[in-house]
Amino acid sequence: MDMDSISNEEKTITSKIGIVMDYTTIITTLLTCVFGAGAWKFYTYLVKTKAKQRTETIDQHNVYRDDLRKRVEKLENDKDNCIDELSELKAEVAALRMKIEFLEKK
Amino acid sequence: MGYFKRIKDILTYYDYEPLILFVALFDIIHLSNTLFWPDEWNCNTFQTFDVYRLYDWMPVLYWASAILIILLINNSKWLVRLITFHTLQSVFYLVHLGGIQIIYSDPLSWFQEYWYTFDILRQVFWMFAWIWILFQMKKKQLHQRLGL
Numbered sequence: 001m002d003m004d005s006i007s008n009e010e011k012t013i014t015s016k017i018g019i020v021m022d023y024t025t026i027i028t029t030l031l032t033c034v035f036g037a038g039a040w041k042f043y044t045y046l047v048k049t050k051a052k053q054r055t056e057t058i059d060q061h062n063v064y065r066d067d068l069r070k071r072v073e074k075l076e077n078d079k080d081n082c083i084d085e086l087s088e089l090k091a092e093v094a095a096l097r098m099k100i101e102f103l104e105k106k
Numbered sequence: 107m108g109y110f111k112r113i114k115d116i117l118t119y120y121d122y123e124p125l126i127l128f129v130a131l132f133d134i135i136h137l138s139n140t141l142f143w144p145d146e147w148n149c150n151t152f153q154t155f156d157v158y159r160l161y162d163w164m165p166v167l168y169w170a171s172a173i174l175i176i177l178l179i180n181n182s183k184w185l186v187r188l189i190t191f192h193t194l195q196s197v198f199y200l201v202h203l204g205g206i207q208i209i210y211s212d213p214l215s216w217f218q219e220y221w222y223t224f225d226i227l228r229q230v231f232w233m234f235a236w237i238w239i240l241f242q243m244k245k246k247q248l249h250q251r252l253g254l
Contacts, residue, residue, distance in 0.1 A: 020153065
């Protein structure tokens with residue numbers, strides 16, 4: 001084997017190793033990216049699930065609050081009606097008392 | 107314990123924008139020096155540039171993306187893409203330096219080993235820094251989208 005052929009062979013091997021190194025690096029980086037993207041998807045899923053649960057809890061609280069508001073509104077209306085009725089009854093009682101007093105005097 | 111809690115709080119609650127600004131500025135200055143400084147034959151990187159060599163492109167792309175980061179710092183959509191590219195490059199460098207080069211290269215002397223370890227630690231640091239920045243940016247976007 002002469003020196004030139006050895007040198008050329010070495011050059012070819014070095015060049016091939018360089019190409020293999022480049023491809024291995026690119027593939028390993030791509031695999032890392034794929035796993036990284038997968039990890040990010042999983043994290044997104046966890047955050048979304050948590051956010052959904054939180055929204056559901058808030059919705060439940062809102063439903064309870066709206067229900068309470070309706071009940072309070074209804075009771076307030078009932079209270080107003082009762083006060084009106086009470087006033088009418090008081091007026092009637094007063095009128096009747098007057099009548100009784102008048103009759104007793106008679 | 108208070109010291110470590112403080113570090114945790116810094117990493118959790120403090121914003122990353124000033125860090126991006128200063129690191130991108132540093133990258134532009136550092137890489138401009140590397141790319142334009144003449145070598146022993148009085149040639150800069152662009153004069154000896156080989157378009158078919160992947161590792162000739164890497165510092166140029168890194169330098170260009172650092173300039174774009176400064177230019178598009180108020181555009182969060184493009185900033186995320188550029189930071190993703192920076193992160194990919196840092197992972198690429200670490201994979202090349204940390205794993206592949208050691209497998210295919212001849213054994214190193216103790217002095218080379220020292221610089222090799224130093225270089226790897228530097229790459230690990232930058233990879234984690236960019237991954238952290240990218241994660242914080244994506245997290246902020248996700249939380250804004252979900253209205254959290």
